[in-house]
Amino acid sequence: MIKSFLSPLNKPNILLLTTSLFGLSACAQINDNETPLEQPKNIIMVVADGMGPVFPTAYRYYHDDANTPLVERTIFDQFYVGSASTYPATESGYISTSIASGAALATGKKKPNMFVTDSAASATALAAGVKTYNGAIGVDQDKNPQLTVLEWAKSIGKKTGIAVTSQIVHATPASYIAKNVSRKNYNPIADDYFDLRVNGKLKVDVMLGGGTKYFIREDRNLKNEFVTAGYQYIDSYEQLNTLSPTQPVLGLFAKDALPAELDSKQKNRLTTLTKTAIKQLENENGYFLLLEASQIDWGAHSNDIAYSMGEMKDLAATVTYLKSYVSNNPDTLVVLTADHNTGGFTIGARGEYKWQPEYLKNLKSSPKAMAKRLADKRLSVDNLSNELGFALKSEELKKIEMILLEHTLDNHTGDLSKGKIKNKLVTRYYGYIKEIINLRTNSGWTTTGHTGIDVPVYAFGKGKEMFAGFQDNIEIANKLFTLMGKK
Ligand SMILES: [Zn+2]
Known part of the structure; x- marks a missing residue:
């Protein structure tokens, strides 16, 4: 059954393809104008799932000190550099149920662009620089596997890591690592984390988040396979301090996603995981780290602003930590953006001019x-x-x-x-x-789904200038490739 979901993808071919792509190693690190690029040693990509521009604004008012006349700026405001469009490819897997696309298909016309992305298409855009259909994990519209910035980083000798608050096989992190026609195929996606290699090596050195049920299964125990391959395995936050810094690590702290920040015993869990991930990844060749504040989106899908603000608070603490890290390690670049907006949240509603x-x-x-x-x-x-x-x-x-x-x-x-x-x-x-x-x-919502509004882009550290102004989400991946010397 699961095999048939996978049929359009031939695993051995992916291995060959990725190996041959990586064969073109990064020799020249020069941009189009032949001026040497200031390449950051470390790149930290932060995806705030569902965080359209309204969420950082709401966070600013939530965070405001009521005893001062003006509204204080937040950690996000300090690093705002631009915005990004997020629309997916026209061939979108989810739109087959819509009347419009059905009609277009029936008449043999090209499907219209629906402009509203899901996390998989958007994460694939951010990871690989290609537009794809909603639901696609690391593959393009024709279901061909695409090289991601994480894979490229590994191929040029950097360490790689992910730290997320969802299960680590959820759409956003999966798009950087796995290749699958559908985000729903969690078990095959987990298999890819072990099976797909870069130059024969395991792809990700540090994996922190939730999802034991995808790694310890009846049909396959990936946790044991990682341990046999030399990984440290941990499943409690207390063990974060016991890790050997030289060994790769798989840390899964929940059966599925981590609990919401508001319910988590470990406060600011993304911040905690970020600190450990960086400690484990630091090395002389640098690293690529993907962080995801996965659950801003989930609060917004439920039209639950308390949930989303809890997640924003953890993200703000994470960015505050990254600010101090970058001031001590100026050869690091941090880019933060969202994959899309969720919920159509409004600050003020029902004709009343107030938000409390x-x-x-x-x-x-x-x-x-x-x-x-x-x-x-x-x-x-x-x-x-x-x-x-x-x-x-x-x-x-x-x-x-x-x-x-x-x-x-x-x-x-x-x-x-x-x-x-x-x-x-x-x-x-x-x-x-x-x-x-x-x-x-007095909060408003227009949908329990996603919306097509542009998302904010924040950047600081070495190379941040490249992300200024308006861009499309695929350009973010392409800029990261350029900053890592890929032509
Ligand atoms: Zn969503």
Whole structure:
């Protein structure tokens, strides 16, 4: 079954292709004008998934010190250099369900461009400098594997790493490492992390994030294969300090994605993983590191601004750390951008001229976690105000009681399994808690999907000038290739 998903790709051919691509090693490191380029030794690419321009703006107001008349600038504002368009290729795998593309196909016309990308097409653009269809992992429109900046870095003798808050086989990191026709093929994508090599070597020296279930499986134990190949394996944050700096590492800290920042026992987990990744990667030839704040997008898909702001806070701490790192290591370049915007979030809604982020500042857990604990009766309705960090009105408390009552009545005659009934209750509670937060903050949303707006680009360190102004997302990869001497 899974094999048939993979059929358009012939693994041995990919190996041959990548090996032959890497055969053209980086000998001349000169740009078109024949002036030697100032090449950074280390490159840190940061992808903030779903972070359209509205999220750094919202973070600025959320972060503002109310005791001063002007709004303080954030760490993001310091490094803003430009913007990028994100549209995918016209042949987009997801649009076959849309009426427009169906009609175009029926008449034999070229599919129209739908302009709205998913994370896989966008990450492939950022990683390999090619436009592709939504869902594609490291392959172009014709499903041919594409060379990525991470692979190129490895081929010229740099160390490579990823540190992300999703499962490490999720679309963004996968697009830098794996080759697959669909982002959904998580297990084959995990296999690629071990099986696809660069000049015979394993591709990624440091892998930190979530996803044990893809690496320790019944059909294959990739964790053991990595260990046999000389990798250190860790699965708790405490072990981060025990790593030998000379050995490669696979660190998986959750079965699937890491918990949301608001629910994480390890605070600022992306920042923590970043510090370790850099420590492990530093060497005289330099390194390429991909970081992803994976879950800004997930909060936005759920129209849950508290979730997304928690993720923004961790990202801001990560960038703050990177600023100090670059000031001590000026031969490092940091580029930060988003793959697309998510949720159509608006600062202000319903005709009212206000946004009140103070309601987001004292949450003790994520709204989803609150909903789960309410459904499990581990959190009482009376304690919900305490958990949210602001007092609920009596009518809001009544509505929460009503949700349980309605739910009980609805399910009286239902034939759903207990698990499904509970999930329905969690969904209802979660929906209402989000509604309260969206109303209190006066936040708006236009979609539970992605939008096609341009995304901001931030850069600092050596070579940052190249990212100034407007660019398309494929140009970001091409600039990184140039900075690493690829013609
Ligand atoms: Zn998304």
